[in-house]
Amino acid sequence: MFLEFISRQYRNQFAAVVAANLIAAGYGITVGWTAPIIPLLQSPDSPLPSGPISTAEASWIGSVMGFGGVTGTLLIAPIHTYFGKKVALLSLAVPHLILWTLLYLGDNVYYIYAARVLAGITGGGMFALVPLFVADIADRR
Known part of the structure; x- marks a missing residue:
């Protein structure tokens, strides 16, 4: 019934907004990943071949993401300017794919640091691009 109420134009907008926000869901999973994994990495049963991580290393795992946040905002601006919002939004999948590959294949804490960056x-x-994309495709009404 809800979809019958919405015209085809609005359905396409809704689908585009949902698709654009999938990267936000993936980012949320990445942010929340540290909560269950840090206690595991600090335990004697750590999956890392190098052994359990220290409290300082765990702190760095949580904090190096901020360095990447500043960098990501600065890097996405020229991509958005020269190639458009759609290409810039799609380009965010590349670092996201690499980070999960690093987390899966990494065998020491430095891989985790790189993945968090x-x-x-x-x-x-x-955070810089999705609101711009949604505002660009949304109906003015």
């Missing part, structure tokens, strides 16, 4: 790049770009 890439997560920040994705987040910084996403």
